[in-house]
Amino acid sequence: MIEYRIDWQEAAEAKAAAEEAFYHLVEEQEKGISGYYLLPERSRMIVEEVKATLLPTSTVQEADTVVVIGIGGSSLGAKAVDRILRPVTPGAKRMVFFENPDPLEVLEKIETLERERTLFCVISKSGGTIETTTLYKVLIDRLGLAPDGADRERIFVITDEGSILHRYADAHGLRSFFIPANVGGRFSVLSAVGVVPLTLAGYDVCALLKGAQKLHQDFFDRRADHILQKGAFYVRHWRERPMNVLFAYGTHLEDLTKWYVQLWGESLGKIDAQGERVGLTPLGHIGSVDQHSFLQLIMEGPRDKTVTFLKIDRFPRDITIPDLRLEHIEKNDYINGHSVGELLDAECEATWESIRKQGVPTDGIVLDGISPENIGELIFYYELLTSVAGALLDINTYDQPGVELGKQILRQKFQDKGDA
Amino acid sequence: MIEYRIDWQEAAEAKAAAEEAFYHLVEEQEKGISGYYLLPERSRMIVEEVKATLLPTSTVQEADTVVVIGIGGSSLGAKAVDRILRPVTPGAKRMVFFENPDPLEVLEKIETLERERTLFCVISKSGGTIETTTLYKVLIDRLGLAPDGADRERIFVITDEGSILHRYADAHGLRSFFIPANVGGRFSVLSAVGVVPLTLAGYDVCALLKGAQKLHQDFFDRRADHILQKGAFYVRHWRERPMNVLFAYGTHLEDLTKWYVQLWGESLGKIDAQGERVGLTPLGHIGSVDQHSFLQLIMEGPRDKTVTFLKIDRFPRDITIPDLRLEHIEKNDYINGHSVGELLDAECEATWESIRKQGVPTDGIVLDGISPENIGELIFYYELLTSVAGALLDINTYDQPGVELGKQILRQKFQDKGDA
Known part of the structure; x- marks a missing residue:
């Protein structure tokens, strides 16, 4: 169960925009x-397939680690789910993500792997992501992986049908799973991109999809108009408030804020239909740590932000604060007998109230607990909100033309090296 | 060695501002x-003291873990240094940070601790930080810590002289180290706050201070005017470009970007001398991962950002990319024979060039390698830059009045619970 709270009152004008956005999304x-709209329904088949054909194999059963080789949309989503659901999923296989071509990080992670206890998911939508194919080569080399022979059963490829990576997989008899052509990387966590590694690791992906599907139903049956209202508000005020802060209370929510930053930033930073640069900048912060970091700027800096509070009402495990008196620090003893989770929750509520009192537009997303259903719903919530904002900004929410130039320059740099 | 590159040309007007800022900092x-200006010089005494009186004790020698209990300015700096210097400091004791009152995280971390192999640094400038005193109570309770008896030699307190935490330490005969009264939390990493735990863990803190001291000398001898120029540029353009992105290439630089976010945001988000809200918003991103996330927004979104590239020229360890041909993905084979570090570096250069071509003001900080001297210099660089920007924004760079309201509300919430 997720409760959505919006603190602002919105003008009638915004209602028309919300209607417009709704029909845009229907279309x-x-x-x-x-294609992301249909994933909560369609991806159940992939879960069933993995369960029926992969989980029973001895290769999978004997593995204790799932490696994901992928970057950006090919890793952020599964990483976020792994981080937040791990504490409520005893027995889940360890997941290790090879994303950044940082030699120190790669070496540290490789040292923790045993080839014969590990499954490998190579994920690239286009099939040709340079970081991903490079790290895959490094893993083949360092671990002595044999895609043609002994390790064929432990390597899985997730890519677009017909991509060069798909053709590579076919050439070696590796199992492939496909990403629908009309689902972009940052909207792909509920496709095979997230579903295959998370199911292999032992997460309840059916429940994750169920949570997303519930919100899908609610939204298109007009029982979740708060999403339209929020998206319309953000777009209506985007010039005064170009920054949207997601303040998440709980350290394990950090990777989810990173997933949100990608989704929001890469979808909504665009040249619009009129040729104008538009965009909303996402910021992810973690409470209560960042109350000691970023809060001052929100409170007294320019009125250029909105703030969303994300919190968990009940943690699956908690700690009672012992009834200890620290001499001379008795003023803090009011906390004794309460729990650490209560302190975190009260920090959230107190910060929320103090920011609201400053006239900053605030809203909240309150999870009753950590569950796959809640996380699935939360993912789908942000995807819908992104689509609503993109529709009202009059942009293509789903492309990313701005990242091509850097890729060309990169290739050129190595060609120049080769020529030198 | 650090090389600083600034890509923009600045108007003559900014030179006057730079001069003004310089004399402001001198004053x-x-x-x-x-008091942070003098820390690189003065904190050497603390290092010597820790080396002479603590490192030789059997308690410290037998410990393999240093716990820091602190939040915000009391933890971010040491955490950042630990993360980036660990790969070049073999034998350093493990550091574990208790910051966030998140019950899941706290329980996970406690499970990894053995009391008799651990040192504890309790850090709070005011002495009464609720998260810190609470987590200290939890650790006393869960680990059976005895501050009065067996564990007196393994608990260290770092706080303002005369604070309630200092008085607590005295009551128990615990060793205290002091933070100068005129050094705020976010400027305190080179005070006892960072120096004591990092020296206990085995880092070369003298070299860290030496790097900072070198830049101190350069700056006040007018050999580092690029800092003035950059600060003046940021302030001159802050209304059009209210966001400053630090794009750091290297996963282990992530905590350093978080330290920067606190320093910049909490110092520069203020009500100025004229009663107006001003402020620059810091964003930390990691390359190449966030090229697949945030880059699109920088490239095609509104022209509301500046971008700083932070990169490491030579990694202490690297990986040669094997000469493997992946059938059908031969187009990526241009990378074979190069190193993973080269790929990361070329990603940085290519992204930098593509952003610069968009007319975004860019600059770069290029470390010749990972060393304590370089990291000390980098820390001091950002502290000076923050002071320059604060001076020109006409604000008090060193206070944080906006965070008090939330603290009052928090206390009230628990009092209300008590009354109920």
């Missing part, structure tokens, strides 16, 4: 402009 | 308005 779904 | 140092 996107019907015409297949983006 | 701050001379009048002791902030």
